[in-house]
Amino acid sequence: MSVNIKNVTVTFKNQVRAVDHVNLEIPHGVYGLLGENGAGKTTLMRVLTTVLTPSDGEVYLDGIRYGTGKDEVIRQKIGYLPQELNLYPGLSVQDCLEYLGELSGIPKEECKKRIRYYLEKTGLTNHRKKKMRQLSGGMKRRVGLIQALLNEPEFLIVDEPTTGLDPEERVRIRNLLVDFSEGRTVLFSTHVVEDIAATCSKLAVMRKGSFLYTGTVQALLSRAKGKIWTANVADDTEAKRLEKQYRTTSKQYTEEGMTVKIISDVKPDIDCTQPKITLEDAYLYLMMEKKKQ
Numbered sequence: 001m002s003v004n005i006k007n008v009t010v011t012f013k014n015q016v017r018a019v020d021h022v023n024l025e026i027p028h029g030v031y032g033l034l035g036e037n038g039a040g041k042t043t044l045m046r047v048l049t050t051v052l053t054p055s056d057g058e059v060y061l062d063g064i065r066y067g068t069g070k071d072e073v074i075r076q077k078i079g080y081l082p083q084e085l086n087l088y089p090g091l092s093v094q095d096c097l098e099y100l101g102e103l104s105g106i107p108k109e110e111c112k113k114r115i116r117y118y119l120e121k122t123g124l125t126n127h128r129k130k131k132m133r134q135l136s137g138g139m140k141r142r143v144g145l146i147q148a149l150l151n152e153p154e155f156l157i158v159d160e161p162t163t164g165l166d167p168e169e170r171v172r173i174r175n176l177l178v179d180f181s182e183g184r185t186v187l188f189s190t191h192v193v194e195d196i197a198a199t200c201s202k203l204a205v206m207r208k209g210s211f212l213y214t215g216t217v218q219a220l221l222s223r224a225k226g227k228i229w230t231a232n233v234a235d236d237t238e239a240k241r242l243e244k245q246y247r248t249t250s251k252q253y254t255e256e257g258m259t260v261k262i263i264s265d266v267k268p269d270i271d272c273t274q275p276k277i278t279l280e281d282a283y284l285y286l287m288m289e290k291k292k293q
């Protein structure tokens with residue numbers, strides 16, 4: 001399974017360019033698509049599902065080019081969990097999934113077997129008779145994930161599946177994605193850095209329709225090496241002085257005073273240490289670096 005995006009641009013009728021000449025090859029496993037709201041993540045995902053035709057550029061799945069009369073073949077290899085998914089509120093979980101399976105043309109018995117398997121995997125077996133409208137946000141998202149998996153896709157596209165979930169559900173969804181990534185390519189979009197840190201080894205960082213970074217999490221962390229500092233100060237007055245002088249990313253009260261985190265290419269002119277770099281540090285460093293350019 002290979003996914004190739006070549007020079008893809010999407011310009012909407014209102015002249016908004018949501019995706020601007022992007023190139024990407026998506027590898028196996030969970031691949032993160034990280035970006036603030038409006039970055040173009042959903043638009044790019046809609047292109048990958050064949051729903052949206054790009055204004056320019058080419059997309060290939062297993063060497064099959066999109067928009068050349070074979071989109072049906074491509075769609076059969078794809079599972080999609082959209083950002084907003086409101087599945088039939090009046091149907092039970094079981095009926096809803098059976099109905100969706102039927103729409104996808106999956107043979108009835110096979111479909112029931114898969115539903116049973118995925119309900120078990122996602123911890124929903126005991127909730128299968130509940131109406132969709134009775135489910136919590138996290139449960140709805142799990143059902144959404146099952147509907148995306150029913151056709152056993154090689155390429156799973158999930159758009160911000162953790163938004164609005166409580167911490168336990170967020171962790172659960174992330175783990176399910178990692179479980180389901182075995183033997184598949186999973187494209188996982190989010191605006192939350194911890195989602196990526198917990199699931200992916202590779203990612204693309206998107207802003208204003210372009211990729212600011214594509215590559216491994218490790219290499220992104222390395223970029224920020226030697227640029228992140230923590231300083232302990234006595235009080236907020238001192239912290240504020242640092243904030244004026246440097247780019248600070250966080251401050252926190254401690255037993256003794258305050259700890260301030262600073263991004264700086266050179267060692268700040270104050271007693272400070274270099275902490276273990278987190279993906280959030282590396283992300284913020286990337287953002288700062290790009291703003292300078």
Ligand SMILES: Nc1ncnc2c1ncn2[C@@H]1O[C@H](COP(=O)(O)OP(=O)(O)O)[C@@H](O)[C@H]1O
Nearest residue numbers: 012014016018036037038039040041042043044
């Ligand atoms: N159908 C559309 N028509 C016009 N503009 C759109 C449309 N869909 C998205 N946009 C705009 O494209 C940009 C990217 O949106 P989107 O892909 O939804 O970003 P993200 O998913 O990263 O939040 C935004 O500025 C958004 O307002």
Ligand SMILES: [Mg+2]
Nearest residue numbers: 041042083160
């Ligand atoms: Mg979106």
